[in-house]
Amino acid sequence: MFTQILRRHGVEQDCVTDVAAAWDAFAEFLQLDIAGLDPTLGSDADGFIVQWGRRSWSDNRLILTFTRQLAITDVGDHDDSYPQPELWQLDLEMTFADAADLIGHAQLAVQDTGFTFAPTGPLRATALVDTWTETQQHAPVRAAWVATPASSRLSFECVC
Template sequence: MDNVEAAWKAFREFLAQPVDGLEPGPDSDADGFVVQWGRYSWHDQLPSLSFTRQFAVDVRETWTETDWYQPEYWQVSLDLVFPDAPALADLDRLDVQNTGFDFSPPGPERDHAIGEAEWELQRSPTLQALWASTPLHSAVTLDRAD
C-alpha cells in the first residue's frame, strides 16, 4: 500500500461491513476501531500509522470454563511505516497517540465516530504530513488481542 488516502478509504468501507459471530448485546464492545500513530520499537522507531478493527468473538459454544466467560478478542490491522522526515520529528510527542477505541455499530453512529477520528487526524500538522507521506512498507495482520 503506497497511498494513505486510498488505505483509509478501504478501511472505511471495511468498517461499514457488519460481521457475524460476534459477542451479542449492545454493550459488548464486540466491534470497534482505533487509529494509532507514533514511533515504535517494532518499526525501528520509524513513523507509523495503524488502522485497526477489533472484534469480540462469541465462543460460548466451545467455552469449557464453568465459573466465568470471556469472548476471544481479535484485531485486523493495517500498519503503514514511513521514512523519517523533518515534518514528522515530533510524531511521538503529540498530545495523543490514537483516536481511542470506538464501538459504535456500523451505520450512522459509526459514520459519526469516523468523522471524529478524521477530525483528530486533520487537526495536527504532523499528522497531516504523515497522511501525505508515502509509506516505505505496509502489512495487514490478523492477531488475537486478549
C-alpha cells in the same frame, strides 16, 4: 474481505502508496457487519482506533495504524460456565521513512484517537468523520496521511 476492499481502492496491503485510499477502504470495511461477535457486549464488540507513533519494532520509524477490534465469542471451551470473548485485531500498519514534516510525533500529547464503538450504519459513518477530523489536528499525523509509506503490513491476531 478487507484485502479485497483495499484492492478495489487501488491499495495493496503490503505496499500501501496512498494512505487516504487505504483510509477509504478501511472506512468501507468498518461498515461491514461481522458474525460471531459477543452479543452481551452490544456495539462494544466491534470497534476501531487510529494509532500513531514511533515503535521499537519499526526501527523507531513513524507508524500509522488503522485497527478494527472484534470481541469473538464462538471460540474456546463451550462447556465453560463463564465464557470470555477473545479480542481479535485487524491492523493495517504503515511505516514511514523520516522526513522533516513527520518530525515532532514524539512530542504529541496523544498517540491515538481512542477506541470508537459506534454501531455500523449512520452512527459509525459519523464516528469515522470525527476520527479523521481528530487525526488531522496533529501536523505530523496529517503529514503521514499524505506521505507515501516506506512499508506496510496487514495482520489479524488475537490480542488476549
